[in-house]
Amino acid sequence: MQTRLKIAIQKSGRLYDDSLSLLKDCGIDLKNGINKLKTEADNFPMEVFFLRDDDIPQYVEDAVADVGIVGENVIYEKNKKVTISEKLGFGKCRLSVAVGRSEVYQNCRHLENKKIATTYPVLVGKFLKENNLKAEIHEISGSVEIAPGIGLADAIVDLVSSGSTLFMNGLKEVETILHSEAVLIRHPQLGKPQQQILEKLLFRIRSVRKARHTKYILLNAPNEKLSEIISLLPGMKSPTVLPLAEPGWSSVHSVVNENDFWEIIEKLKGAGAQGILVVPIEKMIL
Numbered sequence: 001m002q003t004r005l006k007i008a009i010q011k012s013g014r015l016y017d018d019s020l021s022l023l024k025d026c027g028i029d030l031k032n033g034i035n036k037l038k039t040e041a042d043n044f045p046m047e048v049f050f051l052r053d054d055d056i057p058q059y060v061e062d063a064v065a066d067v068g069i070v071g072e073n074v075i076y077e078k079n080k081k082v083t084i085s086e087k088l089g090f091g092k093c094r095l096s097v098a099v100g101r102s103e104v105y106q107n108c109r110h111l112e113n114k115k116i117a118t119t120y121p122v123l124v125g126k127f128l129k130e131n132n133l134k135a136e137i138h139e140i141s142g143s144v145e146i147a148p149g150i151g152l153a154d155a156i157v158d159l160v161s162s163g164s165t166l167f168m169n170g171l172k173e174v175e176t177i178l179h180s181e182a183v184l185i186r187h188p189q190l191g192k193p194q195q196q197i198l199e200k201l202l203f204r205i206r207s208v209r210k211a212r213h214t215k216y217i218l219l220n221a222p223n224e225k226l227s228e229i230i231s232l233l234p235g236m237k238s239p240t241v242l243p244l245a246e247p248g249w250s251s252v253h254s255v256v257n258e259n260d261f262w263e264i265i266e267k268l269k270g271a272g273a274q275g276i277l278v279v280p281i282e283k284m285i286l
């Protein structure tokens, strides 16, 4: 039987959509009739398990799954023997301390002898130890943000992205313990065939991620402005320059990073570029 790479992803929740779209953008088509426990890919040697995110590190440590997609926060909390292969750039959040909005918080000494509610007792314990603090950790399994309001705790440690949940519950973020994003984890000792499939997967993931941050740019330039315009374009190598049917004009093609994009466009226009087209790149193989 053909070896398949077994990957564990979250069965529903914040990482589910992005995990599936990443696989899809890698050209991996999952079989229809996903029964929400496991499925297979049609065109790639892969089997997908749908699990609760908290269970994924354990499954990968036990080699029930070869690899998994999970937030770094879960990996560090669970402390399992797994290896991080690749950051994936989605599911970004931070694990932060929050206290009542009206409280005066100067530094973490504020937490001394306080009661802290969290679903991350291990990471909170580490933070307290590193800062020589004594505080009571009250572990709860969900809706941590309501704990101070109902008198269960003085402070909380929870995942934050926009901060709107804290705000709605009368809390403010005062300290960040950890920055987290989704990562691909792997069992530390994969068999050779699994290792080879993982290499293929990683190659595709890197190509997809690079393409997501890069745009393809096409523009027309008068020949006398070419050198100035080319100097504005970073590109992978030097840009492609093709003559246009109209004498004295050229078409210039290159790639630009999403972050520098608007600034470069302004400068290109200033330098005389016309008919600028910007198109998404689907894959980028370097």
Ligand code: ATP
Pocket: 010, 011, 012, 013, 014, 015, 051, 052, 053, 054, 070, 071, 072, 073, 074, 091, 092, 093, 159, 160, 161, 162, 180, 181, 182
């Ligand atoms: P499960 O049912 O799988 O246990 P869950 O309720 O524990 O799901 P989700 O809320 O779906 O988990 O979050 C999954 C992951 O998404 C988190 O572990 C974290 O890495 C990431 N994440 C990103 N932003 C946030 C946020 N604002 N709040 C919580 N998690 C976030």
Ligand code: ZN
Pocket: 052, 053, 054
């Ligand atoms: Zn969970």
